Amino acid sequence: MGIEEFIRRRDEIIDEVGWAVTLVMPAADDSEDGEPIGYTVGLTAHFTDLVLSDRVVRAGTS
Structure with a gap:
């Protein structure tokens, strides 16, 4: 998937x-x-947008 298709699909999801x-x-x-x-x-x-990383997820579950 190219970047244009990715952005188009993401925007469709946000609209929905x-x-x-x-x-x-x-x-x-x-x-x-x-x-x-x-x-x-x-x-x-x-709301406030969220950012998650693998390190945060592991730290929160260990």
Whole structure:
């Protein structure tokens, strides 16, 4: 999926439900420091957007 298609689909989801979650994965050749993160898009109209990383999730569950 190209970036234009990604943005179009994300915008459709926001139009439908009011917000979306975007997940960013590290590239396969990233060092061990690369961590996936997820963040919300569209919540700021009513709430604070959220950002989550693998490190935060692990720390919160250990």
